[in-house]
Amino acid sequence: MDTVQTRKGSSRQRNGAGKSTREFKLHAFLPYRLNRLAGHLSKALSAVYQERFDLSIPQWRVLATLQAEPGLTARDLASATSLDKVSVSRALAGLVDRELVQRSPHRHDARSSILRLSRRGTALFRRIAPLALAREAHWLAPLSLRERDQFLRLLAKLEAGLEIIEVPPTQSVRGAQGSAA
Amino acid sequence: MDTVQTRKGSSRQRNGAGKSTREFKLHAFLPYRLNRLAGHLSKALSAVYQERFDLSIPQWRVLATLQAEPGLTARDLASATSLDKVSVSRALAGLVDRELVQRSPHRHDARSSILRLSRRGTALFRRIAPLALAREAHWLAPLSLRERDQFLRLLAKLEAGLEIIEVPPTQSVRGAQGSAA
DNA sequence: GCTTACTAGTTTCATTTGAAACTATCTAGC
DNA sequence: GCTAGATAGTTTCAAATGAAACTAGTAAGC
Numbered sequence: 073m074d075t076v077q078t079r080k081g082s083s084r085q086r087n088g089a090g091k092s093t094r095e096f097k098l099h100a101f102l103p104y105r106l107n108r109l110a111g112h113l114s115k116a117l118s119a120v121y122q123e124r125f126d127l128s129i130p131q132w133r134v135l136a137t138l139q140a141e142p143g144l145t146a147r148d149l150a151s152a153t154s155l156d157k158v159s160v161s162r163a164l165a166g167l168v169d170r171e172l173v174q175r176s177p178h179r180h181d182a183r184s185s186i187l188r189l190s191r192r193g194t195a196l197f198r199r200i201a202p203l204a205l206a207r208e209a210h211w212l213a214p215l216s217l218r219e220r221d222q223f224l225r226l227l228a229k230l231e232a233g234l235e236i237i238e239v240p241p242t243q244s245v246r247g248a249q250g251s252a253a
Numbered sequence: 254m255d256t257v258q259t260r261k262g263s264s265r266q267r268n269g270a271g272k273s274t275r276e277f278k279l280h281a282f283l284p285y286r287l288n289r290l291a292g293h294l295s296k297a298l299s300a301v302y303q304e305r306f307d308l309s310i311p312q313w314r315v316l317a318t319l320q321a322e323p324g325l326t327a328r329d330l331a332s333a334t335s336l337d338k339v340s341v342s343r344a345l346a347g348l349v350d351r352e353l354v355q356r357s358p359h360r361h362d363a364r365s366s367i368l369r370l371s372r373r374g375t376a377l378f379r380r381i382a383p384l385a386l387a388r389e390a391h392w393l394a395p396l397s398l399r400e401r402d403q404f405l406r407l408l409a410k411l412e413a414g415l416e417i418i419e420v421p422p423t424q425s426v427r428g429a430q431g432s433a434a
Numbered sequence: 435g436c437t438t439a440c441t442a443g444t445t446t447c448a449t450t451t452g453a454a455a456c457t458a459t460c461t462a463g464c
Numbered sequence: 465g466c467t468a469g470a471t472a473g474t475t476t477c478a479a480a481t482g483a484a485a486c487t488a489g490t491a492a493g494c
Contacts, residue, residue, distance in 0.1 A: 096382045098317045098334065102389050103294040105408060108335050110291035112415050113284040128450095136279045147472060153279065154289050158452060161473055183459050183472040201277045208283050214414035219407055226396060226404040227286060233395035234293050309480090328442060339482060342443060364442040364489050 117207060125200055130155050130163040132200070138173060138189050139197045145184040172196055298388060306381055311336050311344040313381070316370065319354060320378045323369040326359065330368070353377060 098104050114129060121127040127135065133153040138144060144152065150160045164187070167173040172193035175185040189197065212220050279285050295310060302308040308316065314334040319325060325333065331341045345368070348354040353374035359365040370378065393401050 095321070096317060096378075096386070097321060098314060101317075101385065102392065102405075103291070103298050103385075104314070104335075105412070106287065106291040107295050109408070109412060109415070110284070110287040111335075114288050117284055133279060133285070136277060136282075140276070140278060145472080154285075154292075156452065157473065158475090161475090162451095165474090178472095181460070181472080183457095185473090197277075204282065204284075205277070211283065211411065211414065214410045215407060219410070222403060223407045223411075224283075226400055226407075227290070229395045229400070230392065230404075231286070231290060233392065234290070326442080337482065338443065339445090340480095342445090343480095346444090359442095362442080362490070364487095366443090 113211060117204065120203060120207070121200070125196065127200075128163065128166075130159045131167055134160065134163045134167060135172065135189065135193060135197050136201070138187055139194065139201075142188040143186050145178060145186065147184070149187070167193070294392060298385065301384060301388070302381070306377065308381075309344065309347075311340045312348055313385075315341065315344045315348060316353065316374060316378050317382070319368055319370050320375065320382075324367050326365040326367065328365070348374070 117132075118129050121129065121132045130153070133155060134149055137149055137152045141148075141152070146157065146160050146164060149155070149164075150157045153160065155163070164173060164175075168175055170192075171190055174188050174190050174193075176188070178184040178186050212223075215223060298313075299310050302310065302313045311334070314336060315330055318330055318333045322329075322333070327338065327341050327345060330336070330345075331338045334341065336344070345354060345356075349356055351373075352371055355369050355371050355374075356366040357369070359367050393404075396404060
């Protein structure tokens with residue numbers, strides 16, 4: 073665990089018991105870098121969603137998920153979108169209000185609803201998706217095709233390590249991960 | 254493997270001018286993935302900072318930055334930490350209050366202060382940094398050393414493309430980027 | 435030296451967020 | 465079928481956030 077140390081510089085400080093804090097640089101610290109990068113991307117994207125389509129990011133995630141997998145419940149959506157159930161509830165409230173999403177009763181459970189995009193919701197999604205993909209392509213542009221593959225592969229490895237696991241939750245996947253709570 | 258589909262209909266949609274929206278999958282969408290990954294990391298880290306040291310993430314960033322570059326002003330800190338000036342102001346308020354950071358008057362500008370870690374601040378930082386680095390190492394563990402280098406290199410390329418640019422702002426770098434405002 | 439425009443940092447306010455409480459329903463044990 | 469505990473989804477509340485207003489000081493033109 074401590075073996076890793078990408079230490080390059082020779083200057084280091086002693087630290088308690090012989091464990092040397094390599095010169096700590098925030099700008100080289102992975103969580104910081106990822107956070108900043110992710111922040112930039114979502115800020116840019118959410119500007120598009122918001123200004124042009126009046127959707128929040130949670131709403132966008134719900135829309136995209138329902139588009140790919142119609143008939144989910146709110147609970148399914150929470151796990152599929154990595155949002156907590158409160159955010160899903162709120163996102164849905166807005167979407168249903170604008171008639172982009174339809175609720176229909178769940179056959180076996182009166183607490184839940186089955187959710188689908190309405191025709192309008194689908195149409196809206198079809199307008200947004202190409203823009204989102206274009207942005208993504210734009211951000212990936214600095215990388216060659218090979219590099220892109222590499223990057224995405226490595227990203228997947230990191231995700232796997234965190235047990236985020238790329239599981240497009242296929243309906244039945246139940247108590248897999250304790251959601252955001 | 255095959256596209257997970259509850260309902261099998263037309264498997265592909267045309268879209269406007271022959272550009273076919275590839276089946277959009279949120280879980281394959283870069284901004285989503287990065288966001289989720291970054292979210293996990295900062296959540297885990299901030300738990301450590303918060304519970305064990307009573308520091309927010311902005312405070313941690315400020316601490317780390319001042320440790321590496323004593324004598325910055327609040328403005329410098331904002332650009333070095335990718336925080337907006339409000340966050341920096343608040344973070345500093347807390348740190349100064351707890352006497353982890355010292356303010357001293359700026360020689361040429363009475364509006365600013367020169368900021369440094371106090372002895373206590375430095376001591377605190379030295380306790381946290383190894384934990385933060387250990388966590389980072391832990392997260393990177395799924396990658397081989399080579400893969401790590403690759404990943405970080407590719408990350409840097411993406412950052413460069415966004416004009417985030419890895420500039421550990423060396424004191425003098427002034428109007429480089431217009432801060433968050 | 436005054437007036438005008440600008441910048442550093444703080445405060446205010448409205449929005450976003452998520453944890454905890456709550457309501458309604460479901461399931462299991464009896 | 466009735467109770468006890470779990471779960472789906474909503475509401476409530478308090479904390480975090482950031483934009484805009486504000487305060488205090490600087491810089492430049494005259």
